[in-house]
Amino acid sequence: MSKRVIDRDRCAAALTAGWLHVRGLAVAWTIAVVVLAGAAPVMAADDATAKRVPDSRTEMQLSFAPVVRAAAPAVVNIYTRRTVVVQQRSPFFDDPFFRRFFGDRMGLGRPSERVQNSLGSGVIVDGRGFVVTNNHVIDGAEQITVVLNDRREFPAEVVRLDAQTDLAVLKIDPEGAELPALTFGDSDAVEVGDLVLAIGNPFGVGQTVTSGIVSALARTMVGVSDFQSFIQTDAAINPGNSGGALVTLDGRVVGINTAIFSRSGGSNGIGFAIPATLVRTVVQAAIEGRPVARPWLGARGQPVTADIAESLGLPRPSGVVVSHVHPEGPAAGVLKRGDVILEIGGRVVDDPRALRFRLAAAGIGGDTEVTIWRDGRRQTVSLPLVAAPETVARDEREISGANPLAGAKIANLSPALAEELGLDGFEEGVIVIDIARGSPAAAIGLRPGDMIVAINGAKLSRAADVVSRLAAVQGERRWRLTLRREGRELTLELVR
Structure with a gap:
């Protein structure tokens, strides 16, 4: 067999693309050796993560279309109408000369009312017509209309408003028809780097799908709701996306898009979604017609600093150090001052906001395991998940x-x-x-x-x-x- 010179890079690219055919076993074996010698390490097929980057042109041409086809019909547009009072102002109001003689109320005309329209997004989470969205999307609305992906329109009524989580649950009447609905995924299983899609109605242009990755987890300094542990993504989220779905490539909802970090009002690649772990508890309570009751810790704490960690013998600054325990709370007899709460239900907590989120997501009933640092070692205690008591009538x-x-x-x-x-x-x-x-x-x-x-x-x-x-x-x-x-x-x- 005659000798042939084989270009290593061309050969590797050709084999990857799947169009090079070589006659002769010896040459084929030589090519395989050359390709494998120059290729990057490949994970074993039985790797536990089962996650990898695309390694062929065929895989690079894969599409998100099947996921979108399955998920998009359950993401809806939400239109609201409300009446707002507008104070008319004279064009001279900001002139210092006129204000000097006529005072600050100079030029204020009679207030007038006008109708304000706004838009947002929502997700059908139950085929009977239950829709979850953000509380700020429909807050104060006098009329709410839900428009499906197939352009059907339904008036909606509010089933639940939960300003603490910035979530709301609506109900539409599909008149006996089964609506497309999405199921919740496990937002605790999401990892930084996972591919996600954001589906919503930005700027009212119509349903739009953007892609990105999970940029960070457990973001607590967003300031949108009381329970802060947001999923951060670089999938483009813009005004109007609020209440829309953040879905993984298996078509499950892992978050409800709720906020963006932006100085211009547009997407800067920093968006935040409420994790499905918390959304699920609000939706289930609304569908079952019961109030949202959240576990009460009955303890107060602060983040663990480097100095505190060193003084307590912790390997690194992490968790919440307990400073006070309510004598009648569920933590009484379980936790004591100086304990460091490291985990709730096996989930790491890094600060008081994360601790509050984990308790809210756990729900009422039974006990949960709490991992603490006490006396220089890790210990596990059992905390009852009970609601805070109304020890005195509120008498509003x-x-x-x-x-x-x-x-x-x-x-x-x-x-x-x-x-x-x-x-x-x-x-x-x-x-x-x-x-x-x-x-x-x-x-x-x-x-x-x-x-x-x-x-x-x-x-x-x-x-x-x-x-x-x-x-x-x-x-x-x-x-x-x-x-x-x-x-x-x-x-x-x-x-x-």
């Missing part, structure tokens, strides 16, 4: 009359109400839960979350005490209000 009251608190809505704070408001459940007393716009309470700077401690020197512990005290000092010209805000006491001196 709206303040009215000629007093500086008029327009405030107050209630008795209990661990249950504290959980609903995203507080730690250790505080007691009277809390402000809402403020009417333009009210005296708003004018003096009162905020939701403020604790009313005293009025004119008289200490207050219940909402009924506040009402009684306001009636007693009704005729006084001077008011002295003592508030507690974010751990600090504030005193307001007011003169009628």
Whole structure:
């Protein structure tokens, strides 16, 4: 057999593409040796991860189309209408000369109402017509319309609003027809680098699919909801994508797209999705018609710094070090001050936000294993998953009359109400839960979350005490209000 010179690179490329045919066993064997000698290491077929990058031209030509065909029909467009009040302004309002003589209210015309339309996305998660979306997509909406991928339109009613998770569940009536629905995947099994698709309705241009990878997990500094442990992706997410699906290549929903990091309003490749682990608990509660009850830890903690880790003998800074334990909480007798919570249900927690998310995702009922660092070693304890108790009736009251608190809505704070408001459940007393716009309470700077401690020197512990005290000092010209805000006491001196 005559000798032939074989170009190594051309040969490797030809074999990979599958079009080179060589006659003669010796030459074929030589080519195989050359190719294998220059090729990158290939993972074994029985590798546990079973994940690899494409290694042939054929694989590079693979398409996401089958996944999109299966998932897209269950992703819907959501259109909302609401009435907003607009304050008309004179063109001279910003002129310092006119403001000097006529004051800050110069040029303010009569308020007028106008209809505001907005859009978002949603995901059908049950063939009977249950749709999950973001709370901020439909918050305040007077009319909600769900438009399917096949252009069918349905009016929707709100089944559940959960501002803490920024999730909402809607219901449409398919009139007996079975709607296409997506199933939830295991968002805890998602890894950084996994391919994902974002499906939604950005800018109202129509259903759009973008692809990317999971960029990061357990992002807690996003500030969109109380339970922060978001999936970060570089799949393009834009305004209108909110409430849409983040799906893996098996066609399962692992997240609900909810926010982007952007200075321009467009996609910068940093988008965030609420993990399916948390979404599932809200959806199931809504479908079953029960309230969303979340486990109460009954303990307060802080992130473990490098100094704390060194002092406790931890190998690295990780977890939440317990600083206080509520005497009546589920953690009493299980955790103690100085313990470091490392894992909840086998899932790592790095800070208090991740701890709160893991508890919320666990749901009520039974126990969960908590891995802690105590006495210089890892230990496992069992924590009961119970809801926070309402130790005192909340007794919500709206303040009215000629007093500086008029327009405030107050209630008795209990661990249950504290959980609903995203507080730690250790505080007691009277809390402000809402403020009417333009009210005296708003004018003096009162905020939701403020604790009313005293009025004119008289200490207050219940909402009924506040009402009684306001009636007693009704005729006084001077008011002295003592508030507690974010751990600090504030005193307001007011003169009628």
